[in-house]
Amino acid sequence: MLLTYQYKIKLLPEQEIMMMQWLELLRRHYNYCLGQRFDWLSNTRCSIDRCSLVSEPIGEIPSQFPNYNFQAGLLKQTKELFPEYKDIYHDVQQQNLKRLDKAWDRWIKPDKSGKRGGRPRFKKVGELRSFTFPRINCAKAGAHINHGILKLSKIGEISVIVHRSLPDSLVLKTCTIVKKADGWYVCISAEDETVPTPKPIDTIKTAVGIDVGLKEFLTTSDGEVVPIQQIYRKAQNHLARQQRFLARQEKGSNSYKKQQNKIARIHQRIQRQRKDFHYQIAHQLVREYDLIAVEDLSVKNLARNSKLALSILDAAWSQFITILEAVAVKCGVHIVKVNPHNTSQDCSGCGVKVPKALSVRTHCCPKCNLVLDRDENAAINILIKALQAVGLIASAGGGLVRRQPVKPEAWGFQGVQLSLF
Known part of the structure; x- marks a missing residue:
């Protein structure tokens, strides 16, 4: 199992300037190599039955697609033309090209379900915030x-x-340096x-089903509830006020950059x-x-087709389930995903379908x-x-072991403001 440990680092002024x-140099090289790939695509693709009224590429058709191996082979030429690239560790430049290659493959090649990623974009100034x-900690390592x-x-x-x-x-596998709003971090x-193997199915003694929602963050099959936090909603007015302050600043000025960092x-x-909050619930x-x-x-899809999109994204159910899966793997606990179809409509006692609107909060x-x-x-x-x-x-109650309902205060999250600062 791959784990990532993140630590904050203290840089000297000259080290921060160098990073x-x-x-910036890696961003420019990323954009240049991405442009190479787009040029090859436009020079080797055209409509069969029509020509563009605006322009058509002319000249020799490139014989080789500029893939990772091709572009990595041109790094030596890049350093000769632009000597400042000699100051960057060569493995870091190769990893930057591998990042581009992965983004390109996600766009060109569909996954197992037949879906493809979005078209790779050119990165603006400041958008590239990490290098690897x-x-x-090995003989030929740069870190x-x-x-x-x-x-x-x-x-240094x-x-x-x-x-x-x-x-x-x-x-230890890789070392990534990341620039965030509050400073620089190293991700190892x-x-x-030593990850434990999941418990055999026959030895499972306790099981629970959880239903996530917007009225309560989650409700368990034992009757326990965890109140929803609405962290973004609570900070929404303060964030909007700071964004209005940013709109009044002159774009590109020092005050603009300072307010941008504050947001x-x-x-x-x-x-x-x-x-x-998600980690505490998962544990x-x-x-x-x-x-x-x-x-x-x-x-x-739920957020796309709902008027409650902002509240759904604020709850971040996908992130919670991902965290729950990661914590469960480390502890040898089983996570089972089921089809959500009709889980709110069917009766858990007799199985009869009882249609009800979303506003109806009681099942009868x-x-x-x-x-x-x-x-x-x-x-x-x-x-x-x-x-x-x-x-x-x-069992008749819907679980292996039926527990008595627990008050929300027993979870320790009622009226508590969670913060890492």
């Missing part, structure tokens, strides 16, 4: 970290704030071979608070249950007279589907 220069050393000191080739030694030590059992990717810090704080669930059932939601079954909260009924249905998928039998 900013690296990012592909090897760390070495030891006792809180990061040594980068052609940059950098002090690292090691708030959490790197385990000795990890195999490592492989952990970026607000977005960063919102992101960190949301992620911290709470993984500690209590051996199997967790969730809906296989297409959040992008006319056949078995079951009266239950709408979200809890959906969570029980999700759990039943998951247990059937893995070959287990659900």
Whole structure:
């Protein structure tokens, strides 16, 4: 399993200037190589039955597509024409081309489901904010970290704030330097071979189904609820006020850049608070249950076709499920995704479909007279589907072990402002 450890670094002024220069040169080279690929595409593609009224490419048709190997072979020529590229470590330039190659392949080649990524774009000034050393702590590596000191080739030694030590059992893979709104960070990717294997299905003792929503962040099949935070909604007015201040500044001035960074810090704080909240919920669930059932939601489509798009994106259900899966893998807990079709409409007691509008928050079954909260009924249905998928039998209450409902205060999130600052 690949893990990423992120640490803040303290740079000297000359080191920061050098890194900013690296990012700008890498951005220009990225755009030039992307333009090479687009030129080859336009010179070798045209309509069969018509010509453009504006322009048509003329000249020799390139014999070779400018792929990664072709463009990496031209790095020596680039350094001769532009000597400033000699100051950049060669592995970093190759990784920059590999990043372009991946973006191009996502656009040209469809994935297993037949979908393709968006067309690669030219990067504006300041849009490229990271560069990667592909090897760390080995003989030919350009990056070495030891006792809180990061040594980068052609940059020098950098002090690292090691708030959490790197385990000795990890195999270090790559080192990425990232520029964020509040400073510079180093992201160390490592492989952990000590990940526990998931528990056998027969040994599962506790299971739960969770239904995410906007009234409550999630409701479990045991009746527990976690209140929604609405982190972006709470900061929305403050963010809008700061954006109005930015609109009054002269574009490109020092005050404009200062206000721009202030807005970026607000977005960063919102992101960190949301992620911290998701991690706390994920760890709470993984500690209590051996199997967790969730809906296989297409959040992008939900947000696209809903008037509540901003609230849906603020809840960030996809990010939460991704975090929950990562935490579960490290703890050997099973995560089962089920089809969300009719989980809110079907009765968890007798299985009869009970149509109801979104505004109706209580499930009332006319056949078995079951009266239950709408979200809890959906969570029980999700759990039943998951247990059937893995070959287990659900109890009458919808789970393997029925627990007493717990008040929201037991989760520790009622009225608490989460922050990393």
